[in-house]
Amino acid sequence: MSEKTATIEDVAQQAGVSIATVSRALHKPQLVSQSTREKVQHAIAATGYTANVMARNLRLSRSGMILLLVPDIGNPFFAEILSGIEQGASRAGYNVLIGDTQNDPEREATYAAYLRSNQADAMILLNGHLPSPLSEAPRIGTPPIVAVCERIPGSNLPTVIIDNQQAALEATRHLTQLGHARIAHIAGPAQNILTIDRVAGFNEAMAEAGLRKTASIDYSPDFGIEAGIAAARRLLRSDTPPTAFFCASDGMAIGAIVAAKELGLNVPRDISVVGFDDIHLAANYDPPLTTIRQPRRRLGEQAIALVLERLDKSRPAPDTHADNNPVIINTELIIRASTAPCTNRDPA
Amino acid sequence: MSEKTATIEDVAQQAGVSIATVSRALHKPQLVSQSTREKVQHAIAATGYTANVMARNLRLSRSGMILLLVPDIGNPFFAEILSGIEQGASRAGYNVLIGDTQNDPEREATYAAYLRSNQADAMILLNGHLPSPLSEAPRIGTPPIVAVCERIPGSNLPTVIIDNQQAALEATRHLTQLGHARIAHIAGPAQNILTIDRVAGFNEAMAEAGLRKTASIDYSPDFGIEAGIAAARRLLRSDTPPTAFFCASDGMAIGAIVAAKELGLNVPRDISVVGFDDIHLAANYDPPLTTIRQPRRRLGEQAIALVLERLDKSRPAPDTHADNNPVIINTELIIRASTAPCTNRDPA
DNA sequence: ATAAAGAATGAAAACGTTTACACGGGTTGA
DNA sequence: TCAACCCGTGTAAACGTTTTCATTCTTTAT
Missing domain, CATH: 3.40.50.2300 (Response regulator)
Incomplete structure (x- = not known):
């Protein structure tokens, strides 16, 4: 239909309203009258409008991205944790950016910089240690960082682990x-x-x-x-x-x-x-x-829950589950066929 | 140091130049004099400035993100492919967003929408089929889409597979x-x-x-x-x-x-x-x-190479390696111990 | 000596949103 | 009747960049 992708302005024009009204119709529907709401809906359908997420995020100064630092994405152990995290995140409207660090401090630092440059709103550490540039400035007001699987002693980060x-x-x-x-x-x-x-x-x-x-x-x-x-x-x-x-x-x-x-x-x-x-x-x-x-999926789910909790500005930031008081997920001993009573009595 | 994270304006003020000069000092150093370049460097160090990637991307109308659709991130088969892709992408300044679709058409559609909403500059399909909303409008001028591992018959997408x-x-x-x-x-x-x-x-x-x-x-x-x-x-x-x-x-x-x-x-x-x-x-x-x-890593490397080739506006877009003429990566038969000459002569 | 060219910089527009504020018109209460 | 209020909407300012264009100053060629 259109040469370029449609913007909110195209929709506004098509609907005969201002761009503010279009925005409101989308995000605060209760503020706009029934009739204009419908006009906007039609205009959106007609233009094939999709909001430019980058512009939106710039305005809101957020990124909608949660950064995940894993030491090795090739390790199948992590896959299900990721899956749990991803599911919780996407339900809350966040995307998950996976940073495969290969335990390279330089790569860790690169990714950690995403937090400063507003490319990520929060970070989940699966790799057992804080990227070095962050270890110096773990101040208040910094984006949420959560540790999973490996607690990070002294970091005071919210943590979810098994015992x-x-x-x-x-x-x-x-x-x-x-x-x-x-x-x-x-x-x-x-x-x-x-x-x-x-x-x-x-x-x-x-x-x-x-x-x-x-x-x-x-x-x-x-x-x-x-x-x-x-x-x-x-x-x-x-x-x-x-x-x-x-x-x-x-x-x-x-x-x-x-x-x-x-x-x-x-x-x-x-x-x-x-x-x-x-x-x-x-x-x-x-x-x-x-x-x-x-329970890997549960580990992931808990981790993302801690992040979202801290991302929710409406609630007072809970300051619990630090590394010295972590969320603990229960494990289970699964007995299969690789163990048996000892037959080899000590010959000594 | 600063209450909020430093912006380019802070740097400009600190260095006693305009924001335009700061931007130039960063991206077109040859356009700015030696002395001011140094002033800017110092100002950046002093303020701890990190460019806001979102603002930058908005201005450049790009996202710096390459979307990867995988059917199941839990499958270790994909991990090394991902790794190859990620490496090539990050070398070219792109990030890789992994979309775990679980073969759910709805999730595929959600992710495919990222292309329209400028959340991703390109897409790599590991899942063997085009998300349905895209199958109707595979027009020119659309962001690059590349298929790996599974060719998509009739899609005319650039493809890299094994034989x-x-x-x-x-x-x-x-x-x-x-x-x-x-x-x-x-x-x-x-x-x-x-x-x-x-x-x-x-x-x-x-x-x-x-x-x-x-x-x-x-x-x-x-x-x-x-x-x-x-x-x-x-x-x-x-x-x-x-x-x-x-x-x-x-x-x-x-x-x-x-x-x-x-x-x-x-x-x-x-x-x-x-x-x-x-x-x-x-x-x-x-x-x-x-x-x-x-050679999974190589599959990934080739795929990202095709993407980057098409993302590079300076070059005329090559229109080769479509699904009927794909890049083919060689496989190798590895003989180990699970095969042996047939001893069981047909008793019939 | 003067015109032309070049080098370095700044002012301002643009990217596409969200939202504080202002405004007009209708309803309500005295 | 008039003040007070609410409801729906529009105007414009931000968010933090990059880049076009204009401007100033310096250099060079005639």
């Missing part, structure tokens, strides 16, 4: 209750907060069962399959190899099983393996993985 | 060369374009080997693990079960293996399985999967 220590405790306890004594924890990067919490839970369970002496912990550079393979190889080479692994991710558990099979071991007969996360594949691996289920 | 038929041909030929005769193709949804092309390649290879009679095809509602399990169960229940599966995805291949193991069959001794995609896990499944590798 990693408790989950690790339950996972390990499952193994001790099956009679395992020599249990190894295949852990993530040593300085990672998830690692620290899960190691604590592991240690707690081992202490509880009086097994401090036969516990071992092996740290890895990341949570991937290859890391799990390498760790398991190291551990199984020992004189007194473990009879069970508690792995910090399902990927690592899969790696551990690969390594065990390499050595001709049968899982779970010769060695039990517990994973973490309950990724989609866990139920269909061979053997199906005993693991800790993280 | 699905050729890839399926090679995969199937691998099986016939191993001596398999009763080969079943576990295919995706019947109307899906990928399915159609791969089925064609499968049929071609079977015909080539004179095996039309012992070929069978089983369609599924999607490409997931569960679909693979169900299909394999159906096929293995036959009086003359296949000795090999060619699956339309690695997920389905995993499902097929799960089903085979259920029946006490050994892969590859009793039955060979070929997958498609070479997802990360393929190499670490038990057994490691023989599969078709799709």
Whole structure:
């Protein structure tokens, strides 16, 4: 129909009213009379008008965009969290811009600048640390920032996480209750907060069962399959190899099983393996993985809820759920076929 | 420092020049004298100025955003494609907005509206079909739209894909060369374009080997693990079960293996399985999967390249690589341990 | 010495909205 | 009858940029 896309002015002209009236008809319908409202509707239909979101946002000085910092979008673990976030956001009229940082501080800084340049109204951190340019100026009046999955100690950010220590405790306890004594924890990067919490839970369970002496912990550079393979190889080479692994991710558990099979071991007969996360594949691996289920979608939903709460200017900003008092989502131990009672009584 | 974030006006005042000069100093440095350029630099540093991207985009009537429609962001297959796209886009100063459509036409329409409302400068379709509101008005002057992975017949969109038929041909030929005769193709949804092309390649290879009679095809509602399990169960229940599966995805291949193991069959001794995609896990499944590798990152890179080419107003818009003459990315047959020579000579 | 050209800058318009304010006309209450 | 009020609408100012055009000053060529 039109050469250029129609603007509010075209609609106004077509309807024989002012642009102010058109705007009001769209956003404050109760302020405009029934008859003009209809005229505007028709004019909009006739011109095929779609509001220019950029102009609107400029005027309102908002962007309608929520920035999501993820360390690696390729990790399927994040997908469902994203999905939960995206759903909540779009219901509230926000878009989600995903920033894949690859743990590169420079990329993090680039994205963090979006907050300053009004390209994003809020930020959700899935990557476990504040981009460095922000760490200095966490002032009041800054756009909302929320941390998910990994709490950021000292940041005072609203946070939603699972209780990693408790989950690790339950996972390990499952193994001790099956009679395992020599249990190894295949852990993530040593300085990672998830690692620290899960190691604590592991240690707690081992202490509880009086097994401090036969516990071992092996740290890895990341949570991937290859890391799990390498760790398991190291551990199984020992004189007194473990009879069970508690792995910090399902990927690592899969790696551990690969390594065990390499050595001709049968899982779970010769060695039990517990994973973490309950990724989609866990139920269909061979053997199906005993693991800790993280309600990922719920994590995302809670995170976006905290953001929206803080974005809503009408309400007084709640100042709760800081990292020392986070929203905690419950996990669940899913028992499948990768764990079994310990048969290998200590030969010593 | 400042109450509100600094604007270009603050910088101008601080530097004792006009806002025009500040803008020029930033974007056309050769037009402004050395001395003022420095004054502006200092003023920017002093005020902590960051340009308001929305205002800039409004003035330039662009959004700096490239919209990506994916059917399901949870599918790890897409992740690396996204990553390739994102990288190329950000190098050219564009952001990537991911629209997870879940194959919901309504969501597709919502996102497609972004093009009209200037919220996105271009669109990349990973979901295999044009959002309905666009199918009617594919006029000249419309923002660039590019299809990846799934060509959209008749759309005349620039397209980058793999040669699905050729890839399926090679995969199937691998099986016939191993001596398999009763080969079943576990295919995706019947109307899906990928399915159609791969089925064609499968049929071609079977015909080539004179095996039309012992070929069978089983369609599924999607490409997931569960679909693979169900299909394999159906096929293995036959009086003359296949000795090999060619699956339309690695997920389905995993499902097929799960089903085979259920029946006490050994892969590859009793039955060979070929997958498609070479997802990360393929190499670490038990057994490691023989599969078709799709260079996913390259697909993404090519797609964004086509987009940027068309976004560059300085060049005459190339009108090539339409869906009937697409950019084709080469695949590769990766032979691992899920396939072996056929031992089960036809008892008939 | 003067015209022409060039270099550096500023004033102001434009991008497409939303909204504070002003205004006119109709209703209400005294 | 007149003041007070409300309802519906229009005018114009913002939001923060980029860029055209005009202006001033300097340089160069004749």
